[in-house]
Amino acid sequence: MDVFHHIKSIRLAISEAKAAGKKVGFVPTMGNLHDAHLALVEQAQQLSDVVVVSIFVNRLQFGLNEDWDRYPRTMEQDIVKLTSIGCDYLFHPEEVEVYPNGMDEQTRVIVPSMTNVLCGSSRPGHFEGVTTVVSKLFNIVQPDLAIFGNKDYQQLAIIRRMVEDLCMPVEIIAGDIVREKDGLAMSSRNSFITEQERPRANQLHRSLSWICDQVKEGNRDFLKLEGEAKSQIEKAGFRPDYVTISNSKTLEPAAHDDLEITVLGAMYTQNARLIDNLSLDLYTEEKAVRG
Numbered sequence: 001m002d003v004f005h006h007i008k009s010i011r012l013a014i015s016e017a018k019a020a021g022k023k024v025g026f027v028p029t030m031g032n033l034h035d036a037h038l039a040l041v042e043q044a045q046q047l048s049d050v051v052v053v054s055i056f057v058n059r060l061q062f063g064l065n066e067d068w069d070r071y072p073r074t075m076e077q078d079i080v081k082l083t084s085i086g087c088d089y090l091f092h093p094e095e096v097e098v099y100p101n102g103m104d105e106q107t108r109v110i111v112p113s114m115t116n117v118l119c120g121s122s123r124p125g126h127f128e129g130v131t132t133v134v135s136k137l138f139n140i141v142q143p144d145l146a147i148f149g150n151k152d153y154q155q156l157a158i159i160r161r162m163v164e165d166l167c168m169p170v171e172i173i174a175g176d177i178v179r180e181k182d183g184l185a186m187s188s189r190n191s192f193i194t195e196q197e198r199p200r201a202n203q204l205h206r207s208l209s210w211i212c213d214q215v216k217e218g219n220r221d222f223l224k225l226e227g228e229a230k231s232q233i234e235k236a237g238f239r240p241d242y243v244t245i246s247n248s249k250t251l252e253p254a255a256h257d258d259l260e261i262t263v264l265g266a267m268y269t270q271n272a273r274l275i276d277n278l279s280l281d282l283y284t285e286e287k288a289v290r291g
């Protein structure tokens with residue numbers, strides 16, 4: 001695997017690959033790679049000829065009181081993992097390479113809808129930081145396709161909207177959530193879960209699954225279901241941030257007759273904020289029941 005730290009050198013390598021008719025797939029990450037990231041890289045390998053992974057812990061998307069400084073940085077292990085699965089190029093720039101004029105002066109990309117709800121309401125400015133850096137990375141790598149994990153459902157929806165609104169020539173592809181055996185969604189922040197908390201840390205997933213079962217059984221009292229799920233999370237010893245039953249496309253609170261809904265949630269452990277979601281296609285479910 002070739003490792004690049006500078007925009008100029010990665011651009012040169014990619015333009016040579018493109019000139020040779022190769023399709024370029026891109027997986028942007030913040031490092032601390034686990035199996036879910038590697039699954040995204042493997043998905044990209046199936047869909048393209050050359051795969052670029054970026055590792056950049058983007059300070060612009062972290063709030064002042066958030067965990068930018070303690071976000072796990074594991075570059076050596078990340079390089080070993082990427083090499084072992086045959087990734088072609090790694091882009092690992094310094095902050096000054098990405099933000100040469102400083103972050104305050106950085107031109108921003110803002111998606112006005114969907115950014116101030118759910119994770120956006122407890123992390124003001126977060127999605128502006130994500131869309132700004134992802135736009136920059138797209139301009140640097142100029143991929144044909146880019147893959148983002150479905151665990152960050154809101155991020156994926158916002159990036160899709162940005163690409164549509166700005167006519168970016170990149171196909172956005174979702175990678176499935178990869179889970180531990182007990183259902184906990186894989187995340188770099190899982191390393192912040194304490195040993196005592198770990199056996200109960202799948203509660204968010206359990207509560208979201210419980211809501212899905214209720215909805216499938218015809219329960220449409222969404223506010224009550226959300227409230228009950230939050231109580232379950234509290235009873236397990238965690239602080240819920242939000243649990244919301246949303247329209248899968250708009251992320252607005254789901255209407256009672258919506259057929260494509262996504263149940264999203266976030267909860268705080270002692271040292272981490274975990275997110276998860278589950279989507280339900282009630283049209284397909286109903287068709288399956290009717291036969």
Ligand code: PAF
Pocket residue numbers: 028029030056058061130133134152155
């Ligand atoms: O999902 C992430 O790891 C980050 O938000 C991303 C997309 C790499 C942008 O920094």
